[in-house]
Amino acid sequence: MVMTLKIDVGVASLSKYKEEVCGDTVEIVKTEQSTTIVFSDGLGSGIKASILSILTTKIASGLLKRNVSLEQVFETIADTLPTCKVRNLAYSTLSILRLYPDGRCHLIEYDNPSLLWIRKKKPLSIKRKKRQIAGKETMEAQFFIEPGDLLVMISDGVINAGVGGLFRLGLGYEGVINSVLDWAIEYDDSQPVAERVTDVVDACYLGRPGDDSTSIIITARNPRTAILLTGPPANPKHDQDLVSKFLEYKNVRRIICGGATGNLVAREMGREIKTNLKYEDPSVPPTATIKGIDLVTEGILTLNKCLTKLKNIDQDKKTEPLFDGATLLCQSLMKADRIIFLVGTAVNPAHEEFMNSLQLLTRMEVIKRLQTLLTEMDKEVVIEKY
Amino acid sequence: MIVPVKVCAGTSCHLLGNQEIIDVLENMPAQYQNCIMVGFTSCFGACEQGPCVLVSDKLIYQATPEKVIQAIKEELRSKK
Numbered sequence: 001m002v003m004t005l006k007i008d009v010g011v012a013s014l015s016k017y018k019e020e021v022c023g024d025t026v027e028i029v030k031t032e033q034s035t036t037i038v039f040s041d042g043l044g045s046g047i048k049a050s051i052l053s054i055l056t057t058k059i060a061s062g063l064l065k066r067n068v069s070l071e072q073v074f075e076t077i078a079d080t081l082p083t084c085k086v087r088n089l090a091y092s093t094l095s096i097l098r099l100y101p102d103g104r105c106h107l108i109e110y111d112n113p114s115l116l117w118i119r120k121k122k123p124l125s126i127k128r129k130k131r132q133i134a135g136k137e138t139m140e141a142q143f144f145i146e147p148g149d150l151l152v153m154i155s156d157g158v159i160n161a162g163v164g165g166l167f168r169l170g171l172g173y174e175g176v177i178n179s180v181l182d183w184a185i186e187y188d189d190s191q192p193v194a195e196r197v198t199d200v201v202d203a204c205y206l207g208r209p210g211d212d213s214t215s216i217i218i219t220a221r222n223p224r225t226a227i228l229l230t231g232p233p234a235n236p237k238h239d240q241d242l243v244s245k246f247l248e249y250k251n252v253r254r255i256i257c258g259g260a261t262g263n264l265v266a267r268e269m270g271r272e273i274k275t276n277l278k279y280e281d282p283s284v285p286p287t288a289t290i291k292g293i294d295l296v297t298e299g300i301l302t303l304n305k306c307l308t309k310l311k312n313i314d315q316d317k318k319t320e321p322l323f324d325g326a327t328l329l330c331q332s333l334m335k336a337d338r339i340i341f342l343v344g345t346a347v348n349p350a351h352e353e354f355m356n357s358l359q360l361l362t363r364m365e366v367i368k369r370l371q372t373l374l375t376e377m378d379k380e381v382v383i384e385k386y
Numbered sequence: 387m388i389v390p391v392k393v394c395a396g397t398s399c400h401l402l403g404n405q406e407i408i409d410v411l412e413n414m415p416a417q418y419q420n421c422i423m424v425g426f427t428s429c430f431g432a433c434e435q436g437p438c439v440l441v442s443d444k445l446i447y448q449a450t451p452e453k454v455i456q457a458i459k460e461e462l463r464s465k466k
């Protein structure tokens with residue numbers, strides 16, 4: 001079977017002390033066939049460096065979107081961007097890493113610190129070959145990653161953090177690996193790890209970075225599936241079937257939305273359902289717990305609120321740090337790559353009256369709209385009605 | 387002795403005003419605070435007659451703060 005790895009990329013940057021902009025630029029190009037990360041560090045710092053690195057990454061990502069090969073992209077850039085006459089240096093560095101869903105990676109590096117590869121908390125070495133592309137000496141590598149692997153791309157500002165101050169030789173590769181490992185156990189997303197690494201860098205520079213510093217954390221994982229059961233089935237005879245269906249999937253996050261649904265599952269599993277002791281948000285009924293189920297929320301109100309939250313989610317896909325059922329549900333859906341909705345279509349007559357007056361969407365309507373939103377976010381969504 | 391009081395936090399009961407009852411329960415005079423244990427439950431399946439509150443093992447339909455306090459008092463008295 002072909003492995004379909006999901007690639008998470010987190011990027012965080014610091015600008016050199018007293019500079020308004022960062023001279024490092026990162027572009028991520030995602031297509032169905034691959035994820036490509038383009039990283040460039042412009043010579044020097046400030047606006048000039050920034051423009052140079054933006055120019056480099058924009059040219060590269062533009063070409064990559066048109067399916068141009070990595071070599072050709074490199075060639076074009078090497079030919080286009082001049083070198084500094086005085087110092088005989090290239091105006092910017094460039095690393096391009098392309099990752100395929102089967103785990104294959106293709107890397108070309110020019111003048112950047114080496115990409116780091118970590119598996120099971122240990123660094124692995126990447127076999128690189130020198131390769132001349134358009135008169136420039138680049139390093140090239142092809143390798144295969146597995147779920148759980150971590151790749152770290154950094155600018156020299158990170159490697160040199162604290163040089164001559166806190167450390168004689170700067171943070172170094174080892175320092176970077178240690179701080180990545182420290183934080184990677186705490187988070188299962190790349191972004192916070194990337195941010196913590198730049199925090200460490202900032203601290204090494206005692207809050208006054210001596211250079212633009214960028215950390216890019218790339219993690220590979222198996223796709224995450226969530227299964228969400230909401231509403232009892234139209235025919236109570238199907239209760240048991242529906243619950244077994246809900247429980248039969250392995251390695252999934254199980255979510256229940258609905259009080260009656262929660263009671264139904266608890267009954268069928270022979271477990272207790274405990275409603276939590278607090279209204280985190282007065283407009284969202286409290287969540288509950290059933291052993292073995294990851295999230296149990298109320299139904300209609302929570303689903304409607306979750307839809308609103310998901311619609312308003314900001315660009316960097318962060319929800320507010322709240323703990324009400326709707327926020328938790330929203331976070332769970334965001335985290336999943338694949339979501340299976342099992343929707344029971346029994347109608348609660350007591351709901352009908354207030355549904356209209358409060359302009360609430362019905363269960364099915366909310367789920368359909370969630371499907372549209374989640375599909376737009378590149379997630380695979382399946383709805384099954386009962 | 388402690389009287390368990392469980393307020394239904396299901397959709398209907400929430401919309402039918404369980405919050406008012408919760409507020410009153412949380413702000414009961416000190417002499418009662420120590421004798422009751424307030425919690426929530428999911429739907430009792432009597433949504434049309436909400437809000438529902440379970441005081442010990444007595445289910446109160448169309449509950450109001452007064453009805454709930456009355457039931458708590460009765461419960462305390464009977465157990466004395």
Ligand code: FES
Pocket residue numbers: 259394395396397398399400428429430431432433434436437438
């Ligand atoms: S919601 Fe309270 S009884 Fe159904």
